[in-house]
Amino acid sequence: MVAYLDAENATDDEERTNHLVRHAKSMKDHVDDLAKKEYWQNLPSTADFVVMAFPTLPYRLRCNMPHLIDHALSKQVVLVTFSTLVPLLKCVALAGENLNVGL
Numbered sequence: 001m002v003a004y005l006d007a008e009n010a011t012d013d014e015e016r017t018n019h020l021v022r023h024a025k026s027m028k029d030h031v032d033d034l035a036k037k038e039y040w041q042n043l044p045s046t047a048d049f050v051v052m053a054f055p056t057l058p059y060r061l062r063c064n065m066p067h068l069i070d071h072a073l074s075k076q077v078v079l080v081t082f083s084t085l086v087p088l089l090k091c092v093a094l095a096g097e098n099l100n101v102g103l
Helices: 004-006 015-037 059-064 068-074 084-099
Strands: 049-055 075-081
Touching: 004 015, 015 049, 015 068, 015 075, 049 084, 068 075, 075 084
Parallel strands: 049 075
Antiparallel strands: none
């Protein structure tokens, strides 16, 4: 988030872009680190993905790394904002309940 905050406080477009590129790389690196942990392999009866939550995915960041969401999904990491985290968790919980029906 430091690079993102630096971008928000930048005084010119080139500096802002450099910070956003740094932030995008940091997010990609975090996605890769989460994927390497393979939580879904070690926990039985869990979803086959991990969720990475953050305050927001700013438009400027999406412009600097448009494939970040696709990259994350290919690594079984789902990017969510805080406002979409709770509905996602509810869906996962409901799916889990439905799988246990009749067992």
